[in-house]
Amino acid sequence: MPKVLIGDTLSPAAVEIFKARGIETDIKVGLSKEDLIKIIPDYDGLAVRSACKPDADVIAAATNLKVIGRAGIGVDNIDIKAATAKGVVVMNTPFGNAITTAEHAIAMLFAAARQIPAANADTQAGKWPKSGYMGVELSYKTLGLIGCGNIGSRVAERAIGLKMKVVAYDPFLTEERAIELGVEKVDLDTLLARADFITLHVPLTDQTKNVLSREALEKTKKGLILVNCARGGLVDEEAVRDLLESGHLAGAAFDVFAVEPAKENVLFGAKNFVATPHLGAATAEAQENVALQVAEQMADYILTGAVTNALNMPSVTAEEAPRLKPFATLAEKLGSFAGQISDYGYEEVVIEYEGEVSELNRKPITAALLAGLLRASRGDVNMVSAPAILADSGVKLTETKTETSPVYDSLIRIKVKTKATKNSPEGGWRTLAGALIAGKPRIVEVKGMALEGDFSPVTLYVNNIDKPGFIGALGQMLGEAKVNIATFHLGRQEAGGEAIALIGIDSTPPASLVEKLDALPQVRYVKVLSF
Structure with a gap:
């Protein structure tokens, strides 16, 4: 029976899917790297969220592992290169929490635009600071999307519903798709110059790391509000702090940070900065969806070979x-x-x-x-x-x-x-x-x-010149070496020209026989093949 290790907390419904499909499951959350390395050889599949980290050492020890399933989008915790080299399929669930993350980005836009967290704190402290908080409207402003894929496109739909103008920077966004979404495709410099608000919706890669560098942020409009619900490391956090203090940025709202868990960060305490602890996918609906999806995907691959949402296959x-x-x-x-x-x-x-x-x-x-x-x-x-x-x-x-x-x-x-x-x-x-x-x-x-020939388990492949007596001599040499012929298939260009013989044989011929065949004047090439 195939076995799957669940290395992070998943919905019990995911476990039931595995069991219903005939796959044994073990739930072991919070394992140390050493403990994970010890037990991973026993499993065909590993289901994770973000805490369990199957790195190169873990994957090297995973002698039977076929698939790693990430219940969610980001796969920063998985060494995909090592998994690929090992032949392990890495899957994620890019659609299960797309709506939830998009909604969180919109919520963070509103929170920063209307300074809701600070106003809430002052109000509950009995200050009633009505004149101290002057917000800005989202309607009829320009939202700049960095990334307009699965989540970014959903943010665009919601922003358009709020009567916002949306411009998008995404090298993979086609003009046809941009028109379909109702967004304007632009380059990064154009987005930086035109946007009143910017949200990020790209993975962290070598190409996207620090995409909003200090230099890029300084190109933005004064009064920009910045939202990052994608990945830490996309934005220069120190530059954001400086620009918030100087007033160039009117606000920022981050759900993700370069180092997590973010117990401390240069942005904490900055003026009009809103922070949440990586809650983009944290809704009951999203967690249920991604758990069910990853279980179905992993089970399908293990049992039938079907591959869904794989990053390396x-x-x-x-x-x-x-x-x-x-x-x-x-x-x-x-x-x-x-x-x-x-x-x-x-x-x-x-x-x-x-x-x-x-x-x-x-x-x-x-x-x-x-x-x-x-x-x-x-x-x-x-x-x-x-x-x-x-x-x-x-x-x-x-x-x-x-x-x-x-x-x-x-x-x-x-x-x-x-x-x-x-x-x-x-x-x-x-x-x-x-x-x-x-x-x-x-x-x-x-x-x-x-x-028209078979792929026999042991096949003698001979490329020769078509001359009378060659096939008889070949058969005789095989017989003398006690090598039995199972199948014999011939092809040639023309009489007396180049020819091919594929001979299925019951045993591997001795090297001395291959050398004798190779030495024949009619033979151009001889090789023992195995299938």
Whole structure:
């Protein structure tokens, strides 16, 4: 029975989902890193919020771990790079608390604009300071959104409902989507110059860290009100304090801080500064939603291979998974074949999809193919880690698709350009194609030569010159070495030209036999393959 460790407090309903799906669960909240490392090898899945931190050391110890599920959006506490290298899928739940966080941002806008926390404190202290608090209206003012994705777009909808003009800086926002939302897409400098209010809705990455630096903040309008309900580290907190004191900023409201828990911070005590303790997702509805979502997503992946909201793996719906599985198997075997005959490494990989497969979700199929390709030289590589490994190696990857295939309903072709060697200064291309025949993966093309062969567990691959007597000599040599032939598939360019033999054999031939075959004058290349 698969096992999932719940490392942070989740709704009991999440536990019931796991149990109903036949997955054993253990709830162990507040574990030290050392304790987590000790027990993590026992689990297929790890469900967390923000307190449990599966870092590189924890992931290295997770010998059976398949998936980490984050009940929420931010994954700062998870070492995604280490998880990817280990082949562990990392999922989050980006939609479960989007509305809650958007509402909190709007609430913080109002709180800062009307100085509600300070006015409340003075009123309850018996001061009745009616003349001391002059607020500003939101209506007909310009709101600048830094980030207009899942949460930012919801903030935009609510701001437009308040009759605000919305401008958005987001490199991933298309003009079509901006028009659909009713926002104006602008660059960062334009946003800084025009906005009366700014809210942030981006993750903390190398690109977004300190996006509102001191230099950027000094470009804003005098009287700006700033809200950050996204991530600490996006804003220069010391600069915000200075600008609040100088009056350049009229107010600021932060739900997140560079260091959390924020028991002390340079912003605390500043004039018209509002703080909440990372409450953006803290509603009963949001916590229930993200817990249910992460449990369903993790269970689907563990039991069916369906991938939803993964940060390091292409998404695969539960409906797609059964249809994609045979193509992924074919692709993995093709990649393995190409990897085993590409002895000198590769400079470029081209994948061609023809026919019905071209219209499917090809990303997981490509990931499976790359896993097979890289496993031959890199060892423990899988669908999660393979695309990242290939990208890091600098190998160029190209995909093409054609809606029809001349012979088969669907065909997958891989072309691998090998690195130049002394004997081959230009390098060379290895070309293979495969198809599903009666639902089973078959090799149907090698080096442009048509044939139809099995991926036998042990396969002798011979590239030779087509001359009389060669096949008989080959069979005799195998017989003398006590190697039984299970299947035999042939292809050639033309009589007397280049030819291919794929021989399924029942046992691995001795190295001495391979050397004898390689020494034959008709043989250009011989290799024992395993699938």
